[in-house]
Amino acid sequence: MSAALQDKVALVTGGSHGIGRATVERFARDGATVGVGYGHDEEAARDTVERILKDGGRAFAVRTELGVPGDAARFWETFDEAGREFVPDGKIDILVHNAAKGSFARLADLPEDEFDQVIAVNVKAPLFITKLGLPRLRDGGRIINISSLAATVGSPELLAYGVSKAALNTFTLDLALDLGPRGITVNSVSPGVVMTRNSQYLRDNAELAAQQAARVALGRLGEPEDVASIIAFLASDEGRWVTGQVIDASGGTAL
Template identity: 40%
Template sequence: MRFASSHLKPPFCPALEGLGLADWDKNVIDQGGKVKSLDGKIALVTGASGGIGRQIAVRLAESGVTIIAHFRSREECAEETASAVRAVGSEIMLVKSDLSQSEGVRDLFAEVDKAFAAPLDILVNNAGAGSLATIAAIDDIEIERLFRVNLKATVLLTQQALTRFNDGGAIVNITSMSGLMAQPAGFAYGMCKAALNSFTVSLAAELSSRKIRVNAVAPGPTDTDLLNDYRANESAMDLLTGMAALGRLGTPDDIARIVRFLASPESGWLTGQILQASGGMRL
C-alpha cells in the first residue's frame, strides 16, 4: 500500500470554449480544470497501473477525486500512476492485490478499510485479462483464467464495494466492443465482456433504489500496451485502425473522459447503458 498527496493545480484547458460551450464550461468546470460536482469524492479504480486505468485515475483526480488505485504486479508502473495523480493535485492510495483470487478482493478492502473511514462514491471496474485463443486452441485453464479475472473478480469486488458505497454514487464497468460483435480469435474474452454488459444492466436495475447509477464503456481498439504484439505488423495495425469510422485508434484519454462524465452527476439520467467508445465501429 502507498499513500501520497500533493497540492499542485493542473493547467486549465480551454478546449470547450472553442466548441461554443463556454456557459456549460463555467458551470461545470472551474479554472483549475475540475469537474466541480466531483470535487471531494472517493473513487476505486482497478487495473490502474497503466493504459486506460491510469488515465481514468488521472482524469478523475483532475476533478478533485481522491483515488484508490489497484494494481496486480507492476509496482513501478503503479508508482508512475501515483506521480501523475499527485501532479494534478489529488491524493492517491496504491493497493496491490491479485483479483484473480477470491482472497485478493478481501485483501484489497482490508487495506482500504485501514486508510478510509469515508465511503466510496465511484467504482471503476477496469482490471481484466485478454486472450486471442480460438475454439480449437483454448483449454479449460485459459477459460477459467478469463472468467475468473474478467467476470468473477468484478462481481465479487462490486459486492464488497457496495457495502462501503454512498447512495447516489456511480459504477462504471470497462467492457469491450468484443462483447458486442463476433470475434472468433478471442471469443472467450468477448464472452466475458458480454456477460459483464449483462451484469451492468441487471445491477443498474437492482441499485436504482439507492440511486446508484451503473453504466459500461465498451472501447474499440485502443492504443495501449495490449497492442504491442501487433505494432510490427503494418497490415494488422491498418486493420485495427480502419475499424473505426473516425479512422484512428482510440486513446486511453478518449475512454477516460467518457468515464469521468459517467462518474459525475452531469450524466445523472444515464444508467444501465453500454456506451460504445469505438470511434464509430460497425457504422
C-alpha cells in the same frame, strides 16, 4: 483542475496502465481522491500515484491480485490499509472495474484453465468486489464496468474474453435495476481497439494498424484518454440520468 468530482472518492481496478491510468489521472484532475488498483506492476502504480500527487491531486495505490480465491475480501482490506490517510471512513462514490485478463485463442485452442482464469478476473472479481463494496458505496454513487466491443461483435479469436465481457454487460443491467432505488447508476463502457501497452503489435505493424483504423468510422484507433473522457462523464453529476447502458466507445468500429 476542474471540480466535477470534488470531494468524491473513486476506486479503479487496473489503474496503473492504459485506460485505467488515463481514468485515474482524469478523476484526479476533476478533484477526486483516487485509489489506483493494481495486481503486479508496482513500479507503474507508484509512478501513477506520484504523478497525481505532484500535480496537486490525491491518490494511493491498492495492490491486490485478482482471479484467486478470496480476492474480493483482500481487495477491500488492502483498500482500507492503503487509504487510511485519504479515506478514513472507507466510503467511496465511484467504482470502476477496469482490470481484465485477455485471451487470444479460438475454441479449438482454448485451454480450460485459461478460460477459468479469464472468467475469474473479468467476471467473478468485479461481481464480488461490488457485493462486498455495496455498504461502502454512497447513495447516488457510480459503478462503471469496462467492457469490450468483443462482447457484441463476433471475434472468434477472442472467444473467452468476449464471453466474459458479455457477462459483465449482463451484470451491468441487473445491477442498475437493483441499485436504482439508491440513486446509484451502473453502466458499461465498451471500447474497440485502444492503443495501450497491449497494442504494441499494432505499433510494430503499420499495415495492420491501418487495416484496423479503416474499420473505425472516425478514421483512427482509440487512445486511452478517449475512453477515460466517457468514463469521467458517467462518473460526474452530468451522467446522473444514464444507467443500465452499454455505451459504445469504439469511434464507430464495425458499423
